[in-house]
Amino acid sequence: MKWFKQKSNIVVGILFLITCLSVLRKPIVYFPDSTGYLEVYLIRSAGYPMFLKLIQFIFGSYFEFGLIATQLLIGLASIYFFVKAIQKHFNIGLLLLTLLTIALLFPYYFNGRIANNVLSEALSYALYIAVITRFVNFFVKHEKKQLVLALPILFLLLTVRTQFFYLILVAILMIFWVLIKHKQWKSYRIILGLYMLLPIVTIFVDKTYHKIAHNHFVSTPWTGIHLAAPAYYVSDADDEAIFTDPEEKELFRKIHQQLVEEKLNITIPVNREVESLTSRYISNYTTVANKTIYKLSDAHFDSNLSENERFILVDSINKKMAFPLAMHNFKKWFKLYYGNVIFGFSSIEYLLLNVFILLFSLVMLFKRNDVLSRIISLLLLCSLGNVLAISIGIHAVFRYTFYNDWVIFLVVFLLLTYWGKYKKSEENNNKLHSESSVF
Structure with a gap:
């Protein structure tokens, strides 16, 4: 096991180094929306404009390099902890771990190169992965502190992009699942209340920010x-x-x-x-x-x-x-709306595949409640929830849907790992059975 961890750290480190070299050699890219963040427009929520102000304060005339480097490092840190969490809970092989890391790094190479852009995606992607990591840790081990640690990260994420409000519902569903299974009602009352209050707190902070920045106590108008x-x-x-x-x-x-x-x-x-x-x-x-x-x-x-x-x-x-x-x-x-959801998943076939695997994993969750069913149910629920949420109004284009492009890869990797372990266990049982028959 120690050997495997060392090897996996080396592989992940190499992938991160390649990513750093690729990202840092590319220039920063400004978009029409960038102005709204840099100049703190009323139609932009607090998170990313305040992040940009912090980078400007720290790096001064080296703002562009500082922004790219910071967005990249925050993203790599989130990806590292997520990969390590999956490795800890499910012990996937080195090859699959490598492929998962590559899938998580895709947004830094293709379809936007998020670390190089003056857009909120780089920060929201890193925060999203960080929240999902805490959610996975909680749902697998039922450690209440993981939800506590996820709460401030989720709050920051919501100040950057409000499309992730559905994660509050996901957290509440997980809490109720644990309550039903373990009947620890009293020990979860406070954390459940905090998650239920989070939308109110986020809206109040958003309005307060606009009151200070724009002299209007309103939610971000758009x-x-x-x-x-x-x-x-x-x-x-x-x-x-x-x-x-x-x-x-x-x-x-x-x-x-x-x-x-x-x-x-x-x-x-x-x-x-x-x-x-x-x-x-x-x-x-x-x-x-x-x-x-x-x-x-x-x-x-x-x-x-x-x-x-x-x-x-x-x-x-x-x-x-x-x-x-x-x-x-x-x-x-x-x-x-339904057509927009399909577009968010690229095709009706891909949507149905995600829904089918989600339903199957939920059935397995109720029947077996094992690590595999917990992780797959959680990740696919978050993936589906994102597209369902944004499709209510916005066109479900890559900018809003890329956050979960890696999910189906991980689901396949987990299923392959589970199938490999099952086959190995079956072969060992057959071998023991044949040996006992001889005697």
């Missing part, structure tokens, strides 16, 4: 646009009747008419050989949300208001209108 985009896309002209407020009626009329003119509405037929109603929405999401809903909503309000005040009003009115609009067209909205 959720309304995300929720309104699919609702407007599936609407028709008659939906104006569901709004009683004249201001809402007028705004709906403007936005719906503009989307129809741009052929970005579900009532406009598509060429089935080229695209589907869902793919048209996904490929034109920015036009629907930013260039149409936001711009027309912004122009709807008094131009004498400050930009931040209009942001807040735009978010508020669209958040208010999105729900009744979606419910009035629920079948069409759900069809779009």
